[in-house]
């Protein structure tokens with residue numbers, strides 16, 4: 001049994017058929033990059049995996065159980081950080097823990113650890129507007145990790161950042177996942193960038209235009225951290241481009 005199973009899912013918005021009949025199985029430990037043309041349904045698939053939307057038919061299962069709504073084992077992070085501007089970095093990370101029953105003292109202690117993990121020690125008391133875009137996205141990552149999910153779903157998490165900031169966050173995310181520094185063992189990330197997919201993922205799934213089907217499912221067997229200048233890296237980039 002796979003960790004996450006998308007089984008014969010159909011999803012339409014009025015006449016727009018996003019998925020007619022799509023099936024995907026994701027195993028524990030995978031870092032899946034989801035690629036495909038604009039508007040093909042990548043974000044829709046992520047929302048369905050997160051339990052934020054239901055398929056019209058077919059099913060999504062997590063550990064064999066139907067995903068009927070959002071669940072604590074699956075966290076979702078977006079392109080922009082969506083922090084509460086009137087809360088400090090620390091309290092932005094702590095708040096979801098309090099909402100789940102932790103005391104403020106426990107929640108703040110955990111939030112300190114996760115802010116440190118994403119490289120923000122010393123910025124606990126800063127408000128979002130005092131932080132750069134990249135730092136705000138780090139807070140959002142700490143907030144997603146702090147609830148200790150097993151699965152992290154990421155919708156173009158670095159595309160709103162400048163290239164250098166995006167690159168350092170990408171490397172951090174890979175390190176946290178690959179070195180098992182958090183509870184997250186499985187990641188599904190939507191991206192427009194083939195290069196990003198080959199840099200982070202150990203599996204790339206390429207979707208076709210709507211109604212989206214899986215046109216390629218490629219294991220990326222390169223050691224971490226990855227070297228963009230290696231010929232093997234370029235081979236995977238070329239292979240994925242051939243499907244897009």
Ligand SMILES: Nc1ncnc2c1ncn2[C@@H]1O[C@H](COP(=O)(O)OP(=O)(O)OP(=O)(O)O)[C@@H](O)[C@H]1O
Nearest residue numbers: 013016018036037038039040041042043044045192
């Ligand atoms: N809530 C909604 N109501 C109506 N149509 C929607 C809704 N959400 C998505 N769609 C439509 O479904 C299709 C797939 O959208 P989605 O955002 O999943 O694609 P995407 O592959 O993530 O696109 P992009 O790469 O441009 O971000 C699009 O045609 C979009 O307009």
